[in-house]
Amino acid sequence: MVDQSLLEILVCPETKQPLHTAELSLLERLNTSIREGSVTNRRGDLVSTLIEEGLVREGGDLLYP
DSSP: OOOHHHHTTOBOTTTOOBEEEOOHHHHHHHHHHHHTTOOBOTTSOBOOSOOSOOEEETTSSOEEO
């Protein structure tokens, strides 16, 4: 878990949007998709490692594990 004071200053390096801790429901949906083999990373490689926690860009379109 990321310290709250650090989370308040973290932003996406690409868009400068704030980052938020990923909710459990999002992680569960993401891990279901990973198990089904339907998640790729930004390079297009298939993701096979389940995600336990992460930070989500404010737009919800990118997760940093």
